[in-house]
Amino acid sequence: MRTPRDPRPVVISDRIYRVLLRVYPRRFREKYREEMALVFRDSCRQTYVDLGPRGLLRVWAAAAFDLVKNAPEEHVVRLAHGEEPDEPTRSCSGCYSVISPDWRVCKICGTVLNEATTHVTRAAVPSVSSDLEALDRIRKRWVALL
């Protein structure tokens, strides 16, 4: 059965929502991203039929609240279960400083790279400037953990 084409606002909303789903942890995303996007799309479709384009504002308000509430909670649950943090995003500068023969830390996002095992861990520190003192704090923290 051929489905009719969605109205353009629904199509755009669907695409934006799929991008926003990246805030969820990777494993959760891999398992549920498609279904979540389908639910959102179906909500948009039905609301568009019932209330017109302006009804999508209501869907987006609810979706924004849903994202802001659940994505951080899912990250906390994931970490509480001892799962590995997600791999660094592509926005990581890759501008690494060497803190030991096997370890490097990104001065921008605090990503730590173990050269020996290629294990990557995101340092739980605030965003780092080029401030040498801040960089030194990161180095000391990770060296203490090694």
Place this chain on the structure above:
Amino acid sequence: MATDHSSTGGTPLTPAAFHILLALAGGERHGYAIMQEVATLTEEKIRLGPGTLYRSIKALLAEGLIEETSERPDPALDDERRRYYRLTEQGNRVAAAEAERLATLVRVARSRQLLPDASLFLVGG
């Protein structure tokens, strides 16, 4: 005597989880259908967002209260990306136990006149 309402050992279900179990008690459904059923059952007072819905589904799957079904409708009639869920036997028991717990609370509320007496709604002949 404590009643085990969930596999977590007596902890009441979250409202979202209970509503999902309630929706699935009416038959297997996919995510959007669960969301619609919950909205219908609660007279639009509760609308589950995708995040709340699937985080709850994830937890319910992990606890063995629901399962994904292998039976799928005709692909020509439905999106193949949809997954359908149904209650397990344990899920059925847990949902029933939670409903009983809530019914007990309703009885207490009526006895303390926080809720009108149910008999007042009976229509006489």
